[in-house]
Amino acid sequence: MDEILEILEKDGRARIEDIAKMTRKKPQDVRKAIEKYKKAGIILKYKAVINKELARDSEARVRALIEVNIIPQKDLGFDKIAERIYSFPEVSSCYLVSGTYDLLLIVEGKDLNTVARFVAEKLAPLENVRGTATHFLLKKYKEDGVILKHKEENKRIAISY
Amino acid sequence: MKNVVSKKVEEMQPSGIRVFFDLVLGMKDVISLGVGEPDFVTPWQIREAGIFSLEQGFTSYTSNKGLYKLRLGITRYLKNRYGLEYCPDEEILITVGVSEGLDLACRAILNPNDKVLIPLPCYVSYGPMVELAGGIPVYIDIQKCHFKINPSVLEKHIDKDTKAIILNYPSNPLGVSYTKKELEALKKVILKHKLLCITDEVYGDLTYDFEHTPFPTLAGAKPNTVYLNGFSKGYAMTGWRIGYACGPKEVIGAMTKIHQYTIMCVSITSQMAACEAMHSGKKSVEEMKREYKRRREFVVTELNRLGLTCHKPEGAFYAFPSIRATGLSSMDFSQRLLKEEKVAVVPGTAFGKPGEGYIRISYASSIDNLKEALRRIEHFLTIHRRKHGRAR
Numbered sequence: 026m027d028e029i030l031e032i033l034e035k036d037g038r039a040r041i042e043d044i045a046k047m048t049r050k051k052p053q054d055v056r057k058a059i060e061k062y063k064k065a066g067i068i069l070k071y072k073a074v075i076n077k078e079l080a081r082d083s084e085a086r087v088r089a090l091i092e093v094n095i096i097p098q099k100d101l102g103f104d105k106i107a108e109r110i111y112s113f114p115e116v117s118s119c120y121l122v123s124g125t126y127d128l129l130l131i132v133e134g135k136d137l138n139t140v141a142r143f144v145a146e147k148l149a150p151l152e153n154v155r156g157t158a159t160h161f162l163l164k165k166y167k168e169d170g171v172i173l174k175h176k177e178e179n180k181r182i183a184i185s186y
Numbered sequence: 187m188k189n190v191v192s193k194k195v196e197e198m199q200p201s202g203i204r205v206f207f208d209l210v211l212g213m214k215d216v217i218s219l220g221v222g223e224p225d226f227v228t229p230w231q232i233r234e235a236g237i238f239s240l241e242q243g244f245t246s247y248t249s250n251k252g253l254y255k256l257r258l259g260i261t262r263y264l265k266n267r268y269g270l271e272y273c274p275d276e277e278i279l280i281t282v283g284v285s286e287g288l289d290l291a292c293r294a295i296l297n298p299n300d301k302v303l304i305p306l307p308c309y310v311s312y313g314p315m316v317e318l319a320g321g322i323p324v325y326i327d328i329q330k331c332h333f334k335i336n337p338s339v340l341e342k343h344i345d346k347d348t349k350a351i352i353l354n355y356p357s358n359p360l361g362v363s364y365t366k367k368e369l370e371a372l373k374k375v376i377l378k379h380k381l382l383c384i385t386d387e388v389y390g391d392l393t394y395d396f397e398h399t400p401f402p403t404l405a406g407a408k409p410n411t412v413y414l415n416g417f418s419k420g421y422a423m424t425g426w427r428i429g430y431a432c433g434p435k436e437v438i439g440a441m442t443k444i445h446q447y448t449i450m451c452v453s454i455t456s457q458m459a460a461c462e463a464m465h466s467g468k469k470s471v472e473e474m475k476r477e478y479k480r481r482r483e484f485v486v487t488e489l490n491r492l493g494l495t496c497h498k499p500e501g502a503f504y505a506f507p508s509i510r511a512t513g514l515s516s517m518d519f520s521q522r523l524l525k526e527e528k529v530a531v532v533p534g535t536a537f538g539k540p541g542e543g544y545i546r547i548s549y550a551s552s553i554d555n556l557k558e559a560l561r562r563i564e565h566f567l568t569i570h571r572r573k574h575g576r577a578r
Contacts (some may be wrong), residue, residue, distance in 0.1 A: 028480070036553075046483060046485050048483065181210055181218075183218045183221070185223060186311075186536070
């Protein structure tokens with residue numbers, strides 16, 4: 026992966042001038058490269074990783090992993106039915122997977138009932154959905170490579186040879 | 187009781203900057219660029235191997251030389267990585283970091299008044315180690331030759347009593363390293379005068395602009411070389427205290443003799459963890475190296491912009507900028523920077539007199555920390571330039 030992407034993946038707010046210094050490139054070249062990545066759909070968006078358990082005022086949300094068994098459609102395979110499913114705003118992630126089921130969804134809702142209703146009323150009745158299994162997430166330890174803990178104290182002594 | 191302390195130790199020069207260190211340790215909210223170790227923790231799979239070994243009950247001594255599995259792992263690694271062949275039975279010893287390796291090498295080879303060449307500025311322990319072993323350190327000022335020792339300067343310092351030279355590349359505190367070509371030229375002089383080369387290459391994995399060349403890989407150099415390396419810097423394992431020495435079997439044998447009486451063996455937990463480092467650590471080392479490289483570019487660009495001129499370090503994680511433009515001594519600069527801006531750096535003089543006019547900046551710190559520290563240094567420089575201007 027290009028170094029610029031590597032830097033941005035770790036810190037989406039890295040400034041162009043700093044990236045330029047880190048990579049020994051000209052700022053305008055970095056800017057151009059980033060524009061190119063955006064156009065090509067390689068950089069999709071920048072967002073903060075938030076520890077929602079600590080963000081007190083945000084409304085609590087529940088998340089569930091849902092395994093979905095589907096019947097693939099002729100000529101269209103899984104893509105068409107996947108599109109029908111991932112278009113629901115409740116679905117925050119959708120993957121086609123190998124193994125005993127076909128689609129893996131991450132669904133978010135404001136409480137257990139909302140998610141349960143989404144499964145019962147919207148997902149399960151779909152024509153090509155053969156069955157679902159819902160797993161509610163209880164605790165989040167790590168997300169996208171970030172361990173969700175309070176900032177760790179510095180363990181190094183302040184000065185050493 | 188009088189004369190409790192031996193003459194030799196009493197005469198040893200205490201580190202002149204101890205007071206400064208104590209000052210730093212007593213202060214809060216300091217951004218420290220004075221740290222000589224990685225800011226990463228040991229990669230998880232290596233820590234996990236240490237934990238697992240404890241769970242399994244590996245809590246005993248190992249052979250004096252170190253676990254065979256580890257010696258084999260290291261010799262294989264050196265062969266695959268550099269084409270460097272050592273016999274795991276007789277030509278390698280697992281040591282408590284490179285520091286122990288250096289001490290053992292000095293004690294194993296030096297007779298009273300044998301001279302050892304040491305390019306200066308250098309890591310703080312080289313001189314005292316030589317002295318404690320009964321040798322005489324002969325310092326070579328390399329400030330004037332761009333902090334790199336060259337064959338003609340080297341040759342000028344050799345006489346009939348010279349037994350060895352200590353090389354360290356990439357260098358702490360300088361960050362400089364040597365290309366194969368430069369090393370070949372030094373090797374010629376070293377072999378011509380039949381010196382032993384003790385080479386501390388603990389930062390070898392952190393070489394950015396060219397391939398690192400271990401000294402013993404140079405044609406004909408191996409029988410004259412004690413190669414010291416360890417896990418501290420590349421694998422971020424400073425606190426595990428583990429390294430190794432490779433060399434001719436008579437030297438390693440002699441070093442092992444001292445080691446068995448003074449240390450017995452390195453902690454088995456550290457040895458087990460190091461086995462895992464040899465097995466699977468390469469990717470983590472590469473990742474950390476890429477991160478250091480970015481920080482290097484950032485720090486060096488900024489320092490030069492601020493007028494603290496700085497050669498581009500080829501390895502390790504140190505920049506060694508000149509602070510002459512400020513008119514302050516290294517110690518003054520460091521103390522005032524600490525008091526006024528709460529940024530800690532190490533005065534160049536900590537590494538020998540030729541370090542006067544320089545400071546050591548460690549970029550083993552997050553980009554955010556580096557940015558903030560450099561912002562404060564910029565502020566510091568603006569104020570002191572103004573003062574300086576008024577004085578004139």
